[in-house]
Amino acid sequence: AQRVTQPEKLLSVFKGAPVELKCNYSYSGSPELFWYVQYSRQRLQLLLRHISRESIKGFTADLNKGETSFHLKKPFAQEEDSAMYYCALGGLSGSARQLTFGSGTQLTVLP
Template identity: 90%
Template sequence: AQRVTQPEKLLSVFKGAPVELKCNYSYSGSPELFWYVQYSRQRLQLLLRHISRESIKGFTADLNKGETSFHLKKPFAQEEDSAMYYCALERLNSGYSTLTFGKGTMLLVSP
């Protein structure tokens, strides 16, 4: 069975500090991973997906199949990055896919 683990419930940093939100997964197939974000009073939205290899709002995430990890990183945190972050693993079925989410990490960036 697939599983996503986010070991930190809360990560608190100061503005300008580097940030790394950890995500580990277990999946027997070829993984497709996402980071979703939920800002205060807003809906869950996609931040980035590994296959696109983009940097969104300064965040990047590299898939490490050897360590089964997909950590989210940003070199200099901003106050507006404060939000709940969820790592998600896409499971492929017959003709469709579903998402398995981690429990989430709350990122708090203080001035």
């Protein structure tokens, strides 16, 4: 069975400080991992995916298969980063049926 764990329900940092949102996964196959973000009063949207190795809005995430982690990082947090962040695990590549979400981390960036 696949599982995604986000250990922090709430995370607060000051503006300009580094931020790391933790995500650990459990999956026996080759994982596909994503970060989704939900800003206040907006729909859930894709932030980034590990396969693209991209940086979006200053955020990066590296897949660490040894530690089964996909932590989301940003060196200098901004107030507009305040949002709910969900880590998601896709099963077989191309199998949208297997997408499993973590419980989410509410990030608050304080002025």
